[in-house]
Amino acid sequence: MTKGIHVLLGAVVLFSGASLRAQEAAVVAHDGWVRVPLPSKTETALFVVLENHSAERRAVVSASSDAAQTVEMHEMKMDRTMMVMKPVSEIGIPAKGKTTLSSNGFHLMLFGLKKRPVVGDTIDVTLKLDNGASVPVKAEVRK
Amino acid sequence: MRRLIVCFVALASLSCQRVSTGQLPVLPVGGDFTLTDYNGQRFELSSLRGKAVVVLFGYTSCPDACPTTLSKLSSVYKHLGDDAKRVKILYVSVDPERDTPAVLKEDLGSFSVDALGLTGTKAEIDKVVALYGAEYEIIPTPDSAEKYSVAHTTTLYALDTTGRTRLEFPYDATVDEIVKGLQSILAAHT
Numbered sequence: 001m002t003k004g005i006h007v008l009l010g011a012v013v014l015f016s017g018a019s020l021r022a023q024e025a026a027v028v029a030h031d032g033w034v035r036v037p038l039p040s041k042t043e044t045a046l047f048v049v050l051e052n053h054s055a056e057r058r059a060v061v062s063a064s065s066d067a068a069q070t071v072e073m074h075e076m077k078m079d080r081t082m083m084v085m086k087p088v089s090e091i092g093i094p095a096k097g098k099t100t101l102s103s104n105g106f107h108l109m110l111f112g113l114k115k116r117p118v119v120g121d122t123i124d125v126t127l128k129l130d131n132g133a134s135v136p137v138k139a140e141v142r143k
Numbered sequence: 144m145r146r147l148i149v150c151f152v153a154l155a156s157l158s159c160q161r162v163s164t165g166q167l168p169v170l171p172v173g174g175d176f177t178l179t180d181y182n183g184q185r186f187e188l189s190s191l192r193g194k195a196v197v198v199l200f201g202y203t204s205c206p207d208a209c210p211t212t213l214s215k216l217s218s219v220y221k222h223l224g225d226d227a228k229r230v231k232i233l234y235v236s237v238d239p240e241r242d243t244p245a246v247l248k249e250d251l252g253s254f255s256v257d258a259l260g261l262t263g264t265k266a267e268i269d270k271v272v273a274l275y276g277a278e279y280e281i282i283p284t285p286d287s288a289e290k291y292s293v294a295h296t297t298t299l300y301a302l303d304t305t306g307r308t309r310l311e312f313p314y315d316a317t318v319d320e321i322v323k324g325l326q327s328i329l330a331a332h333t
Contacts, residue, residue, distance in 0.1 A: 041204065045207050072288065078297075079294065082278055082295055083208040083295060083314070085206065085292045085294070104207075109206060
């Protein structure tokens with residue numbers, strides 16, 4: 001009986017691990033980059049492409065990085081001739097689709113950079129999704 | 144909308160040939176103004192007579208629109224070649240609280256473009272913004288590390304060598320369109 005329970009628990013653990021890996025792989029990030037910050041600034045914007053291979057809509061609900069004190073999700077929108085930037089609480093990624101974080105749209109803001117990045121550096125950021133999965137992002141520092 | 148149409152018509156004519164400023168309309172915005180430059184000196188637009196001038200409004204904490212525009216203007220400068228010496232960029236900050244002259248000088252210096260940063264009191268800046276028919280709005284963002292952002296007009300105002308506004312370039316204007324526009328303005332004064 002005890003042996004049976006151990007087998008069952010082992011199966012559950014294995015299944016959970018496989019399930020989590022599947023969730024993590026469902027959303028992938030690529031072509032990440034950040035603009036080298038201006039000389040007086042300790043913040044910069046991060047752009048990246050997020051692809052959702054799953055059949056369910058997903059959303060980024062938070063982000064973090066060892067390179068910055070805080071990482072926030074923002075959106076820029078043109079309102080007539082004005083560019084308006086505001087923080088947002090999530091960035092959606094459609095099922096079997098993608099969301100491109102780019103100029104004139106969603107982006108991540110890295111505030112309080114702990115070290116001044118230079119062109120060619122790579123900054124690692126972790127995105128947290130609404131299903132609990134994490135998505136690693138590698139962002140190249142560009143001019 | 145009226146301004147967009149004027150700009151579209153002007154750009155359409157530029158795409159066909161290099162034209163003189165005589166063929167460009169004088170737009171009903173702009174005019175002389177006085178602000179403080181990034182060296183802490185009083186600056187008068189009238190001191191730039193003889194040069195084509197590009198006026199833009201922004202703030203150095205702007206995460207993307209301003210650096211994108213300044214990078215684009217750096218490319219414009221490269222394409223202009225020797226004509227670049229006859230073009231001056233005026234970057235009017237709409238965030239005088241954070242954009243001190245020292246900050247403006249440090250940050251604008253990272254772009255390969257002859258851009259002079261300008262600031263002033265809120266009243267002085269508001270006057271220039273109104274003069275050019277531009278807009279800006281301070282947006283409090285208490286939950287963000289930045290505390291506030293500044294929505295602002297992204298239009299580029301191109302002035303001829305006598306200080307009259309001849310062209311407005313929208314945010315998505317290409318380097319080629321801006322180069323041709325500035326060349327047309329300079330052509331009348333070669």
